[in-house]
Amino acid sequence: MRENEGNMVNKLCLVTGGTAGIGLSTAKMLAERGADLILLGRNEERGQAAVAYVKHSGGKTPEFLPVDLSDQSAIRAFAARFNSTHPRLDVLVNNAGGMFGRRQLSANGIEMTFALNHLAYFLLSHLLMPSLRSAQRARIVNVASDAHFGVNLDFENLQNERRYSGWLAYKRSKLCNLLFTYELSRRLEGTSITANALHPGFVNSEIGVRNSWTAGFVWSLVTLFAVSPERGAETSAYLASSSEVQSVSGKYFAKSRMKPSSRASYDHVSAKKLWDVSASLTQLDETALLASASHSCMISSQAATSRSGST
Numbered sequence: 001m002r003e004n005e006g007n008m009v010n011k012l013c014l015v016t017g018g019t020a021g022i023g024l025s026t027a028k029m030l031a032e033r034g035a036d037l038i039l040l041g042r043n044e045e046r047g048q049a050a051v052a053y054v055k056h057s058g059g060k061t062p063e064f065l066p067v068d069l070s071d072q073s074a075i076r077a078f079a080a081r082f083n084s085t086h087p088r089l090d091v092l093v094n095n096a097g098g099m100f101g102r103r104q105l106s107a108n109g110i111e112m113t114f115a116l117n118h119l120a121y122f123l124l125s126h127l128l129m130p131s132l133r134s135a136q137r138a139r140i141v142n143v144a145s146d147a148h149f150g151v152n153l154d155f156e157n158l159q160n161e162r163r164y165s166g167w168l169a170y171k172r173s174k175l176c177n178l179l180f181t182y183e184l185s186r187r188l189e190g191t192s193i194t195a196n197a198l199h200p201g202f203v204n205s206e207i208g209v210r211n212s213w214t215a216g217f218v219w220s221l222v223t224l225f226a227v228s229p230e231r232g233a234e235t236s237a238y239l240a241s242s243s244e245v246q247s248v249s250g251k252y253f254a255k256s257r258m259k260p261s262s263r264a265s266y267d268h269v270s271a272k273k274l275w276d277v278s279a280s281l282t283q284l285d286e287t288a289l290l291a292s293a294s295h296s297c298m299i300s301s302q303a304a305t306s307r308s309g310s311t
């Protein structure tokens with residue numbers, strides 16, 4: 001184990017989209033560091049294959065739970081069950097995401113990219129707050145992307161109704177990941193829970209073909225220049241486990257190093273507005289959310305000092 005790879009023995013980590021690509025490799029790395037793991041994905045067969053793959057890495061056998069994260073009722077049912085059966089959660093890696101070639105709606109009638117790539121992160125993080133709160137220190141790791149550079153949020157077209165472009169919808173959803181991470185971190189200030197975001201690099205996964213975003217042969221050509229899922233998972237695993245970042249919150253990372261995100265991502269007004277819209281679209285009670293975070297045990301004053309906000 002390298003120095004910056006934290007020992008994860010007796011730590012419970014939940015990785016969404018843990019059945020393929022970057023999420024599966026993240027799960028494998030955390031298992032190798034001794035973590036107990038829960039993997040979420042939609043497909044039972046892929047889930048069991050992922051369990052077998054992680055088990056072979058020598059870590060504990062992970063648990064796979066099928067949850068369609070684009071469906072808010074499925075997230076709610078999962079979170080209720082999780083909170084009642086698990087005394088605590090140490091790390092939540094919000095990783096599951098997709099690109100969608102044509103505009104489609106989730107079970108809740110919400111544009112799919114926005115529903116899966118942003119609202120699922122938002123809702124799951126909030127609903128698992130009781131378990132995160134119970135950990136001595138907890139981390140929320142949001143997989144974003146450098147694809148967020150070069151776009152702004154259009155609150156009049158948040159669900160990409162006008163002139164749909166799968167790539168633009170994706171870029172905006174990744175900007176949402178940053179705005180959400182920074183706002184969440186601000187709201188969690190003084191608690192034992194940190195929230196950071198990352199860019200995994202351009203990774204040779206199935207994301208470009210899974211939902212017909214692009215033709216298979218085009219994707220296979222483009223990904224000739226991509227890094228492996230193992231390389232892509234390094235920053236997720238670093239943020240989930242390294243002691244170097246245990247008190248760091250509200251930051252953006254790539255290659256396991258802090259880096260600035262786009263100017264638009266630091267806009268507090270947009271972050272607050274996105275938060276309010278997201279709370280309304282997920283029907284979350286703001287008062288209950290803030291109450292759940294404020295009960296968290298206080299982090300040390302040294303940790304609090306090291307939180308320098310998101311700018």
Ligand SMILES: NC(=O)c1ccc[n+]([C@@H]2O[C@H](COP(=O)([O-])OP(=O)(O)OC[C@H]3O[C@@H](n4cnc5c(N)ncnc54)[C@H](OP(=O)(O)O)[C@@H]3O)[C@@H](O)[C@H]2O)c1
Pocket residue numbers: 016017018019020021022023040041042043046047067068069070095096097098116143144145146199200201202203204205206207208210
């Ligand atoms: N690949 C890249 O170059 C790249 C670059 C920057 C950022 N990212 C980000 O990295 C993250 C992971 O991407 P990836 O490239 O590893 O993608 P991937 O290979 O397509 O894997 C996506 C994972 O998410 C799960 N998933 C998809 N839709 C889901 C749903 N509705 N409910 C539950 N699980 C769902 C998939 O499992 P099932 O299909 O079994 O449900 C799979 O485990 C995403 O957030 C993406 O935006 C990727």
